[in-house]
Amino acid sequence: MQVTETQNDGLKRGYHITVTAAELEAKVNEKLTEAQPDVEMKGFRKGKVPMALLKKQFGQRVMGEAMQEAVDGAMSEHFEKTGDRPAMQPEVKMSNADWKEGDDVEVDMSYEALPDIPDFDASGLKLERMTVEADDESVDEALESLAKNAQNFEDREEGAAAEDGDQVVIDFKGSIDGEEFEGGAAEDYPLVLGSGSFIPGFEEQLKGAKAGDDVEVTVNFPEDYQAEQLAGKEAKFACTVKAVKASAPAAIDDELAKKFGADxxxxxxxxxxxxxxxxxxxxxxxxxxxxxxxxxxxxxxxxxxxxxxxxxxxxxxxxxxxxxxxxxxxxxxxxxxxxxxxxxxxxxxxxxxxxxxxxxxxxxxxxxxxxxxxxxxxxxxxxxxxxxxxxxxxxxxxxxxxxxxxxxxxxxxxxxxxxxxxxxxxxxxxxxxxxxxxxxxxxxxxxxxx
CATH class of the missing domain: 1.10.3120.10 (Trigger factor, C-terminal domain)
Incomplete structure (x- = not known):
């Protein structure tokens, strides 16, 4: 086996690898000898098939494996000897494309080697770490945020019109072409206006409603709505507004703490x-x-x-x-x-x-x-x-x-x-x-x- 350098320019490397026909033949014989004890063939006892017959029957297939193993072995030996580490997978191609049995195998390999990375003294690095204390003011701000997220809703004054952020408690029944559909009705449903939790256009039509009002909401289900039987269709919802409630932050106390899993x-x-x-x-x-x-x-x-x-x-x-x-x-x-x-x-x-x-x-x-x-x-x-x-x-x-x-x-x-x-x-x-x-x-x- 011969390895000849063809390029050494910066990190670029090129080599011509020659695996002789004799080396390849020896590799094939080695693989066939290794497999011989387990081979069974009509007319011969297991492990007694003559080598010549094995070569005739399996030689072509084994030859391909031997070629690949020989080239891989040459590459591994090269990298171990030179210490090179390729930056990416080496490019490997046969240079004698018209190869036939009995010829040497000639391969061109090229790659970019990883560079030698210089040592440096990390103790010479001067860095500055910022430190921040979690003070009482920051804790209080976080508590206020938790209280807002854990908001309660309290009845607004009688006759108050619902606004964005208010919760309306409604009964509703939905229908398409006068026929009620499954999943289109609920009672005492708490809906926060502006939350976007209902079909687009639904919540907007409840703005201004008061407790006791009956409101008919007309919406179109989106074309990509998950329920195919409703997708793209116009629906009417008969809604009864039972209460209008304004949001109020939860009190910052032990009860709030328990809502968030603290004692x-x-x-x-x-x-x-x-x-x-x-x-x-x-x-x-x-x-x-x-x-x-x-x-x-x-x-x-x-x-x-x-x-x-x-x-x-x-x-x-x-x-x-x-x-x-x-x-x-x-x-x-x-x-x-x-x-x-x-x-x-x-x-x-x-x-x-x-x-x-x-x-x-x-x-x-x-x-x-x-x-x-x-x-x-x-x-x-x-x-x-x-x-x-x-x-x-x-x-x-x-x-x-x-x-x-x-x-x-x-x-x-x-x-x-x-x-x-x-x-x-x-x-x-x-x-x-x-x-x-x-x-x-x-x-x-x-x-x-x-």
Whole structure:
């Protein structure tokens, strides 16, 4: 077997691999000898089929397997010897397309090698972590929000007309062409006007109604309504308004706390304080991580595989195009060409991705089975009732597993760098932290717009 270098330009590599006919023949004989004890053929005892007959019967098929194994073995031996790691799947093609049995097998292999990534001293990184205290004012604001969400409705004054945000208690019967239909009637139904919980146009026709009024509501069911027998049809609802109620925030007391699963108001405040502290911590970490990535991008430089940058730029451009054209669901659209800004962002992502991957490899950072299971469980919650199918899909889909694993791995590498970096803490207000987070989001939007 011979491997001859044909290209060595930057990260681009090219090799011509020759597997001699004798090596290939030996590989075929080896595979047939290995299989011989289990072969059964009419006229021969099991394991006693002559080699010549085996070769005549199975040689052609085994030859293909031997060729593939020989080339794969040559590639593996090459990567082990050189230490090269291809950025993407190597391109491999036979150079003697007119090959026939008895000829050497000649293959051309080309790829882009992953670059050598320089070491750097993480202790030289200077970062600043924002810290925010979950103070009483923030807790009180959260309590007021909970009280609003847990609002009660109280009868308005006699003769009051229903407005947006009011709750009307109604009896109604629906009919199409004078015939009542199944599921079109209810009694004492509490409907909040403006909630959008009923068919479009229904709630608007109850505005101005008073307790005791009879109102006929006429609406058209949407063309895509889930009940096919009603879709696109006009319906009339005979409604009797039994009460008009205005919303009133729930009292901030022990009863409110119990509605949210706490023993009393003080326990609820404690839960809110913990939740706010966790939210502030997550936001501060996002800001700190951006600081880190910006410094790494500035301080660490190395050659990038053009194929990775091109693939990333194309993906960015394609994703942003679909975000700007949400009505296009498939990929039947004009060719999308990356801009210079897309290429710059792609270079940053590839550089940081390779750097973090190398740091993780050198420091033997791995995603545990428990962490992966938790990630799958978190994702499965988005598909209620289909959790088992989602688990099976992830198990059978390596690409999906990689998508779930990648952010966990990245965060573990980032935490590893945080442990070595020089991080100072700065106490800031909730508003200052929020402004810093909004600036991160604005930068993302500007990148998308570009």
């Amino acid at each position: 009393d108001l003080e326990a609820l405040k404690g839960q809110i304080r913990e939740r706010l502290s966790a939210e502030y911590g997550q936001a501060a970490r996002a800001v700190l991580k951006r600081q880190l990535l910006d410094q790494l991008d500035e301080q660490v430089s190395f050659d990038l595989p053009p194929s990775l940058v091109e693939a990333e730029a194309n993906q960015i451009a394609h994703q942003l195009w679909h975000e700007e054209n949400p009505e296009v669901q498939g990929h039947d659209h004009p060719e999308i060409k990356p801009t210079e800004e897309h290429n710059k962002l792609a270079e940053r992502r590839v550089r940081l991705g390779l750097l973090l991957a190398e740091l993780g490899r050198k420091n033997e950072i791995q995603v545990t089975d428990a962490e992966m299971t938790q990630a799958v469980m978190n994702q499965a919650r988005q598909y209620p009732g289909q959790e088992r199918q989602f688990f099976e899909f992830v198990q059978q889909n390596p690409q999906m597993r990689q998508q779930l694993q990648a952010p966990i791995f990245e965060d573990k590498v980032v935490d590893h760098i945080f442990e070595q970096a020089d991080i100072s803490e700065k106490s800031v207000s909730k508003d200052e932290l929020q402004k810093a987070v909004e600036e991160l989001e604005d930068e993302s939007d500007e990148t998308a717009a570009a």
